[in-house]
Every structure is written in C-alpha cells, then in structure tokens.
Amino acid sequence: MRVLHILPSVALLTSAILSLVQAWDAITESLTNHDNFIIADGYGPERWGCSFRDTEVHESSAGTRITIGKDSDLKPYSCGELIHVEEDLGYGVYSIEMISSNVVGQVTSFFLIANEDTEIDVEITGYNTEIAWMNIWHEQKQNPISINLPFDSSNDWHTYSFEWRKNFVAWSVDGNVVLNRSDIATTPPDEANYRLAINSWTQVNREVNIHWAGHFTYPEYGIPSAQFRNMRYTP
Numbered sequence: 001m002r003v004l005h006i007l008p009s010v011a012l013l014t015s016a017i018l019s020l021v022q023a024w025d026a027i028t029e030s031l032t033n034h035d036n037f038i039i040a041d042g043y044g045p046e047r048w049g050c051s052f053r054d055t056e057v058h059e060s061s062a063g064t065r066i067t068i069g070k071d072s073d074l075k076p077y078s079c080g081e082l083i084h085v086e087e088d089l090g091y092g093v094y095s096i097e098m099i100s101s102n103v104v105g106q107v108t109s110f111f112l113i114a115n116e117d118t119e120i121d122v123e124i125t126g127y128n129t130e131i132a133w134m135n136i137w138h139e140q141k142q143n144p145i146s147i148n149l150p151f152d153s154s155n156d157w158h159t160y161s162f163e164w165r166k167n168f169v170a171w172s173v174d175g176n177v178v179l180n181r182s183d184i185a186t187t188p189p190d191e192a193n194y195r196l197a198i199n200s201w202t203q204v205n206r207e208v209n210i211h212w213a214g215h216f217t218y219p220e221y222g223i224p225s226a227q228f229r230n231m232r233y234t235p
C-alpha cells in the first residue's frame with residue numbers, strides 16, 4: 001500500500017519538473033503590425049503557382065491582408081507568408097481569426113510547422129469556402145480531413161484553432177470542437193523546431209491536387225486576398 005501511495009506523487013513531481021523545463025512562451029499578436037514576424041520574400045514551393053513576395057503582405061489596424069499579385073519574376077503570381085519569430089513552440093492551443101479568399105485556386109492557411117517532421121494545418125480553399133481542411137503532415141504524408149462549416153468562411157471573421165497534445169490534435173471552429181484525432185503521430189516538440197505561420201498561395205498546376213483548391217486564374221475585378229487577425233498560442 002505504501003508503494004501505491006508514493007507512485008502518484010512521484011508522477012506528479014515528474015510532470016511538475018517537466019512543465020518547468022518546457023516553459024514555452026505564449027504568443028499574442030493582434031496582427032496590426034508585423035514586428036514579430038519574418039515575411040517570406042522571393043521563394044515558394046516548386047509545385048505552387050506563386051512565389052512569396054513581401055509586397056503581397058499588408059499591415060493595417062484591421063489585421064494582416066495577404067494578396068495575390070503578379071510581382072514575381074519566378075512564377076506566374078506572387079503570394080505571401082508570415083512566420084512568427086518565436087522558435088521551439090510546443091504543446092498547447094493555437095488560434096487565429098481569418099476571412100478566407102473565395103477565389104478558386106487560392107488557399108488561406110494557418111499552420112504550425114517543423115520542417116520535414118510535422119505540420120498541423122487549417123486550410124481553406126476558394127474552391128469551397130464552406131469547408132475547412134484540418135491536416136497533419138507527418139513523415140512526408142498528408143492526412144487531411146474536411147470539415148463542413150456552418151457559414152461561408154469568406155464572408156466574415158471566424159476563429160479557427162487547434163489544441164496539440166502528446167496524444168491528440170483537436171481542431172475547433174468558433175470555440176466548438178469539430179475534430180479530434182489520435183490516429184496520426186506528431187513529432188514531439190523537443191525533437192523539432194516548431195514555428196507558427198500564416199500564408200495564402202495559388203494552385204495553378206493542373207496535375208497537383210486540382211480538385212482540392214481548384215485552378216487559379218487571376219480575377220478580372222478586384223484583388224484576391226485573405227485576412228488574418230488575433231493570432232494566439234497558449235502553452
């Protein structure tokens with residue numbers, strides 16, 4: 001009986017020590033300025049139809065706007081990405097408010113990324129703005145699940161979040177849990193450098209995933225854009 005009494009307190013002590021060691025810092029960004037962000041400029045994955053340019057990232061009192069333009073000498077279009085400067089993020093709750101683009105072929109996304117290890121995503125495509133794709137990239141494999149939204153995500157601000165823990169990732173929309181997965185492993189935070197990012201980009205290659213985002217063509221009127229505000233991480 002003595003042993004049984006000691007065991008739980010050892011476990012408690014261990015977890016208390018671990019939580020002291022893993023003192024991840026919270027993030028609170030209204031996104032009215034980009035002081036704590038690295039703005040991608042001059043590159044972008046080969047398979048995409050755009051390269052990131054800082055000219056497509058706009059800051060205002062209403063938040064961040066990422067536009068699609070033609071300001072790239074490498075690709076048909078230019079697009080935008082912001083990566084928070086804080087490194088080595090860990091378990092906890094990540095959230096953002098977004099208004100997605102409704103232009104077919106344009107992707108609006110919020111994601112936690114440790115290159116080549118794990119990525120946890122919320123992605124909305126202009127192909128269907130009443131669906132959000134909740135995805136975990138792990139070991140070079142995507143594991144997306146589509147969630148029906150009770151609204152058109154391109155019409156107004158909505159909050160998208162995910163809670164990442166050792167044994168599950170649970171996504172929420174406007175505070176309601178919409179998906180909870182324990183079937184896909186993630187690389188633990190102490191084994192990879194996790195960072196938080198937002199981006200918007202275009203799908204132009206008809207061979208790649210075209211039924212997911214659709215094929216982007218530049219609209220005749222207006223500037224394609226995605227909006228973001230209130231990015232948060234609570235360890």
Ligand SMILES: *[C@@H]1O[C@H](CO)[C@@H](O)[C@H](O)[C@H]1NC(C)=O
Nearest residue numbers: 163167168170177180181182
């Ligand atoms: C997700 O599921 C796990 C069990 O698999 C549970 O422990 C956890 O509380 C759930 N998380 C949420 C946010 O519902």
